Structure formats: structure tokens, C-alpha cells
Amino acid sequence: MNNKFKVKFRGVRGSYPTPKANYLNFGGNTSCVEVMLDDRLVVLDAGTGIVDLGVELVREHILSSGNPQERKNIEATILLSHVHQDHIQGLQFFKPVFIQGSKINVFGLNINNEDLKDTLQDVLFDRVFPLGIDDVKCDFNIQNLNDSKVVVIQKCAEPKILELSSFNQNDYSKDDIIITFYKTQAHPKNGCLCMKISYNDKVLVYATDKESYVGSDKRFIEFAHGCDLLIHDAQYTHQDYVSPVAPKQGYGHSTYQMALESAKLSKAKRLLFFHYDPNYDDTTLEMLEKEFANPECGIEFAKEGLEIAI
Numbered sequence: 532m533n534n535k536f537k538v539k540f541r542g543v544r545g546s547y548p549t550p551k552a553n554y555l556n557f558g559g560n561t562s563c564v565e566v567m568l569d570d571r572l573v574v575l576d577a578g579t580g581i582v583d584l585g586v587e588l589v590r591e592h593i594l595s596s597g598n599p600q601e602r603k604n605i606e607a608t609i610l611l612s613h614v615h616q617d618h619i620q621g622l623q624f625f626k627p628v629f630i631q632g633s634k635i636n637v638f639g640l641n642i643n644n645e646d647l648k649d650t651l652q653d654v655l656f657d658r659v660f661p662l663g664i665d666d667v668k669c670d671f672n673i674q675n676l677n678d679s680k681v682v683v684i685q686k687c688a689e690p691k692i693l694e695l696s697s698f699n700q701n702d703y704s705k706d707d708i709i710i711t712f713y714k715t716q717a718h719p720k721n722g723c724l725c726m727k728i729s730y731n732d733k734v735l736v737y738a739t740d741k742e743s744y745v746g747s748d749k750r751f752i753e754f755a756h757g758c759d760l761l762i763h764d765a766q767y768t769h770q771d772y773v774s775p776v777a778p779k780q781g782y783g784h785s786t787y788q789m790a791l792e793s794a795k796l797s798k799a800k801r802l803l804f805f806h807y808d809p810n811y812d813d814t815t816l817e818m819l820e821k822e823f824a825n826p827e828c829g830i831e832f833a834k835e836g837l838e839i840a841i
């Protein structure tokens with residue numbers, strides 16, 4: 532029976548990695564969430580958290596057969612919310628990219644009218660890495676994405692990017708993975724894609740690098756309405772957000788209160804705070820956890836390694 536919808540947090544840190552002892556309870560790797568939908572793998576963002584996922588996938592690939600010709604190929608669809616460093620900086624160290632036979636789809640928000648492949652080539656490969664983007668061994672399928680598109684991943688088929696305007700949900704079954712997008716403009720400079728994954732009547736919404744508005748972000752609330760799990764940016768305390776010395780308004784991130792408001796108004800069944808400020812060590816986040824977490828009401832803090840079944 533098909534019913535597995537599992538989430539594993541591979542990186543929960545915002546901005547830059549924090550590989551220091553007093554940061555590791557919550558985690559030091561930047562944004563990456565592994566989503567396993569039965570046998571299909573979707574990865575949300577490719578921060579440094581994706582590196583360990585790649586190591587595990589290659590290990591499984593090698594163990595799948597003693598004969599290299601008969602090994603099960605690695606297939607993954609990586610969705611990039613945007614191309615800020617903390618969401619892409621693990622991609623060129625994602626080992627399956629260098630394994631012949633791997634099929635790695637990378638779909639992401641492109642900057643202005645630039646091609647995503649050109650951007651990744653420029654900032655991750657060629658000039659700043661020993662290998663060029665065309666030197667990788669996998670089938671590396673890099674495509675532009677925006678909120679006018681829908682991604683559909685059907686069993687035993689290549690993922691498809693379709694136009695939202697002509698998409699008809701009735702053409703698909705609940706065994707098909709349907710991913711839609713909401714673009715928040717409140718993240719400098721080019722916005723960021725929030726993502727909604729629907730599978731088997733369950734819904735996950737991933738909303739990183741998102742700042743709310745006074746009175747909430749109404750279009751986002753509608754987008755996330757009734758989701759089973761909401762993963763929401765929670766970079767700043769309210770005090771830091773409004774700090775008279777270094778205010779964070781306009782940086783494109785939320786406070787804990789904003790994330791809570793989004794969850795409450797969208798009637799999300801479960802909320803996981805995500806994308807922690809790199810200046811917040813475990814002691815700070817444990818204090819925030821005491822203040823804001825309420826597991827009985829489904830309000831928790833994402834931690835690196837945490838697994839959740841939806």
C-alpha cells in the first residue's frame with residue numbers, strides 16, 4: 532500500500548553554516564529538507580544539509596548490488612526556493628551528481644530572466660570549483676521554475692513542469708505528487724518560492740525565507756490553508772526584528788510570532804519553525820523553544836536529523 536510521506540530535516544540553519552559545538556543540538560547545516568514519498572525522493576533546497584543525504588544515497592546505491600552494472604540508480608528531484616547561498620551551497624558536493632546513471636532534476640526559481648543552469652554554473656561550478664557543470668556524470672536536468680508552474684511526479688515517470696493555468700487536478704490521482712508554488716516578493720532581491728507538496732491526501736507546505744506583513748500575508752494564508760505540516764521561516768526574535776540598533780525588517784525573514792500567525796490563520800495542523808539565525812546558539816534556541824513550542828498543539832522546532840511522518 533502506498534502511504535509513506537516522510538520528512539527528514541537535513542539542514543535547518545539560515546544564512547551560513549554554524550559548525551560549532553554549542554549549535555549542534557539544533558544543527559549547523561543550512562537549509563535542506565528530504566521528503567520521501569514512497570519510492571520518490573524530493574529535496575527542498577540544497578544547503579549544506581544535502582551533503583550527508585548524498586553520502587547516504589551513494590552508500591545505498593553501492594549496497595544495492597555487488598555488480599556495478601546492476602546497481603539501482605539514484606533519482607532525486609531537488610527544488611530550489613531561490614538561489615541564495617544557504618539554499619544551494621551543498622549542491623556541488625552532492626555525491627550522486629558524480630555517479631553515472633543518477634538522474635538528478637534541479638528545478639528552481641531563476642533570477643530575473645536568467646537561466647537557472649547559467650546561474651548555478653557561475654556560482655557553484657566552472658569558475659569556483661574544479662569541475663564544470665557539464666563535467667558531472669549524472670543526467671543533470673536543470674530547469675527554471677516560478678509560481679505559474681506546477682511540478683507533477685508520477686510513479687515510474689520523469690517529473691513534469693506544467694503551466695498552472697492549464698493544469699487540471701482531475702487528470703491526476705492521489706498517487707501522483709503535485710507541487711505548486713507561491714512566490715513571496717518580500718525576500719530581497721528576487722523573491723522566494725514557497726512550496727506545497729500534495730500526495731495521498733496529505734499536504735506539506737515549505738515556507739522558508741519568507742517575511743510576513745502587518746495583518747499577515749493573505750495570499751500565503753490561502754495557499755497554505757489546511758495543510759498537514761507547515762515548515763516556516765523563524766529567523767528572528769521579535770526583539771531582534773525591531774531592534775533600534777540593527778533592525779531586521781525587510782530582510783525577508785519572519786519572527787516566531789509571524790510563523791505562529793501564519794500557522795494559526797492557515798489552520799495548519801502542525802508547525803515546525805525553521806531557518807534559524809546563525810547567531811542563535813543552542814542556549815538561545817532552547818529558551819525560544821520553552822517560550823514558543825507546544826508539541827501537544829503541534830508546534831515544534833525543526834532540528835537537524837528530525838524525522839516526521841505526515
Ligand SMILES: [Zn+2]
Nearest residue numbers: 545546617740
Ligand atoms: Zn535562507
Ligand SMILES: [Zn+2]
Nearest residue numbers: 613615718740
Ligand atoms: Zn534567502
